[in-house]
């Protein structure tokens with residue numbers, strides 16, 4: 001471990017020596033972005049279902065994690081290490097100055113997302129890196145999507161207001177800010193998103209931004225198998241009040257080495273109904289498909305009731321498990337472009 005490594009609140013902090021600045025992303029499949037910037041490796045929120053520790057950014061970097069933060073197992077120890085990329089804004093600015101081409105797919109629309117592999121406002125230091133990156137991107141005329149569970153995002157309201165001003169001559173806006181709010185039950189959320197702020201705090205942050213004229217959206221992902229139609233009704237009513245441009249919805253998918261950890265965490269926290277339901281969708285494929293279809297239908301139906309656009313992300317395995325007609329409907333929903341009005345990137349002349 002290097003001398004700069006430090007431990008606070010049981011989280012090991014250090015720096016990530018990676019030189020990657022701006023990564024092309026496959027998240028255009030979800031109509032989210034064409035590029036991603038991850039301001040850190042690791043995430044102190046430690047959501048048990050998080051897919052990030054099973055991606056190559058963690059699995060292929062075990063040696064670096066051991067060296068920088070004494071991590072033995074990037075998945076098992078997810079939530080207990082955080083490696084910052086402090087010089088990202090500076091390197092990003094230089095990269096954007098030189099950039100001659102910009103990827104712009106029909107569904108990704110040239111958007112840069114911060115962040116898909118960590119929470120970009122989880123503490124002061126990630127927030128500082130994020131702020132610097134957003135300023136560089138907007139200054140160069142590239143659209144930005146923020147996704148965070150942290151209410152600290154409101155501290156950058158001045159930057160977001162400036163980004164909206166910079167979009168004045170465009171049909172769409174250069175900035176949008178979203179939060180992941182899948183469930184409002186504080187106990188269940190605490191059980192499987194143990195380090196993340198409460199859902200009410202996330203809602204309040206989005207409300208503040210929306211009232212200030214910043215475009216906001218919600219990632220209602222992943223919704224829990226214990227949630228009822230009434231829960232969805234309440235959630236979508238709240239998102240409509242926020243004037244969210246769109247609500248992305250996805251049921252939980254029982255895959256990866258972390259799913260048993262999710263079940264165990266729910267059980268250990270005393271959320272036995274949640275633990276039982278998670279176990280059932282993990283062991284019974286038909287039950288999982290049924291739950292997924294039911295929740296996506298509720299999201300669509302209740303989105304319509306509350307006048308909020310819902311964009312669902314059906315899982316590939318769910319699409320394969322249904323009849324031809326339903327599969328076509330799900331594919332249409334999956335391949336749609338989100339209704340957000342996004343500014344066109346300024347391509348180099």
Ligand code: SF4
Pocket residue numbers: 043044045046047050051052116117118119149196
């Ligand atoms: S906030 Fe996002 S990146 Fe962080 S642990 Fe949760 S799901 Fe993973």
